[in-house]
Amino acid sequence: MTATLATHSASPTTVKTLSPHSGVEAWHVESDVVPLIAVAFTFEGGSAHDPADKPGVAQMLARLLDEGAGELNSDAFQEHLAARAIELSFNAGNDAVGGSLKTLVKHADEAFELLRLALAEPRFDQDAIERVRAQTIAGLRYQQNDPGVMATRRFFEEGFAGHPYGRSTSGTIESVSAITRDDLLAMHRALITRGRIKVAVVGAISTERLSALIDKTFGVLPEATPLTAIEPVALGKLGSQFVVDLDVPQSVIRFGTPGIAWRDPGFIPAYILNHILGGGAFTSRLFQEVREKRGLAYSVGTSLVSYRAASMTWGYTATKNERVGEALKVISDEMARLREDGPSDEELRKAKDYLIGSYALGFDTSTKIAHTLVQIAFEGLGIDYIGHRNGLVGAVTQADIRTAAERILGEGKMLTVIAGRPTGL
Structure with a gap:
């Protein structure tokens, strides 16, 4: 299937739906304007699925995915990215864990392989966990004196009281201190799955080559199991x-x-x-x-x-x-x-x-x-x-x-x- 990416003042660009063997839903815009490939991806399920007593797990998971994977520890993984000027990042929000990848076309195979490792074989080494934990807690302590952060946090606590959206996506000092490697592994198993992902790719790469890379990168992920439904909620305490x-x-x-x-x-x-x-x-x-x-x-x-x-x-x-x-x-x-x-x-x-x-x-x-x-x-x-x-x-x-x-x-x-x-x- 194809569609036109167009606005009243932009030239049409064809958006294609790929059909890789893995069944991953992927959209592709082929463009040879520059020898780059930009990838964005998102997995259904995010901080709203944190354990009620441990907010911050999904965000900590996202921060650890590129802190070592497969046989590469954190330093080696980052060195591989830097050697090829590959940009890889992950993020977590209330409803999704996602990320992006940008690479030169000539390094596409290595870039997608590093992405595969990060998603399918993250190491969660204890030293990396403790480093990210310390960074997160330092940030939370700093935010305690930031009026913008404190106002926002209280707004969500009151507006969505008793609901997952009312919890801080970054967690609290107490909850982050209590997160274990098992918590991260459980969240990884629940969210980073083949059936929950959407992928979009823009760049100088053919549909055939991209389909093969998507199969290799995302096709190795496990099938999705049902997530606990997040109950619909309206903003509360209006007038307060x-x-x-x-x-x-x-x-x-x-x-x-x-x-x-x-x-x-x-x-x-x-x-x-x-x-x-x-x-x-x-x-x-x-x-x-x-x-x-x-x-x-x-x-x-x-x-x-x-x-x-x-x-x-x-x-x-x-x-x-x-x-x-x-x-x-x-x-x-x-x-x-x-x-x-x-x-x-x-x-x-x-x-x-x-x-x-x-x-x-x-x-x-x-x-x-x-x-x-x-x-x-x-x-x-x-x-x-x-x-x-x-x-x-x-x-x-x-x-x-x-x-x-x-x-x-x-x-x-x-x-x-x-x-x-x-x-x-």
Whole structure:
């Protein structure tokens, strides 16, 4: 199967679905513009599947995958990467463990072999575990004085209380200290499997050669066994405010309202609404009202957050302790005005024009294309999504925006967390 990777301002590029013998779902964009290959991949299941009493396992797993594999210890593995200028990295989020690989075409065989080793035969040597553990704990200790991190952590604890999304993906000092090699092995067996992976590859490599490399790299992984389902959850405690007491002159604010998932048919109107509200950088209403007109904050914005089992509209800003109440009122009032009156026709037109015209900027490198494709595959949006996405944006009406505002802004209640020592609330 093929589809067209195209935007209104970009040249068409063919996206192919590969059919390797291993059954791994892989999308391929063949391009010989530069002699590089960029690979992005993601496995279903992430930090939400950490043991309830040991958050941080999935993230620690991701940090250890390139710390030695097969017969290569950590130093030898890194030396093999460096000798061929191969870039390999792994990451973990709530819903997935993923990573990326970039290599020159002439080193493709060795690069894919190192990726295979990292995924199929990680060593989890005790010295590497202890080194990564120490680095993680040092980071967690440092973050205890970071108002942005502390506000975010408390926001998730309150908004998703009692749910896996309410736990920190990086864990706590106590939980990371308790993680064992057996915990890492169990998480590896559960997540790094052939049936859970999506792969996207962009670069100067033929379909035939790539199919063989994918079979060799991912085909050796075990079959997937069922994961415990993550129960759907809505953002909770709307209308509540929480303060994390930190002795800092400026409070950091995190706020949220309900959201719409990327897989939801109402996502595109919500995406445009968010752009108008706080996602449009210098042009958004919140930027204009909070920063430009009143000088309350250096930055303010919102974004749509879409997880497998939850979604929300997430906002951020920071202001002097004595102006927190004023900033929150301006934000709340602007949300109410947008909910009640909607955007003007001119606002809607400009937002759509920008979102359509700027979409091609996300495809200016092979790595960006690969990561976008693998995310689309992970969300199940279809191989042709990029080709018709701008059409979806262009078709949004004022009525669609009104419906999205009702779902996202609702009664105007927010969950708010402030890290600092705010006054005037």
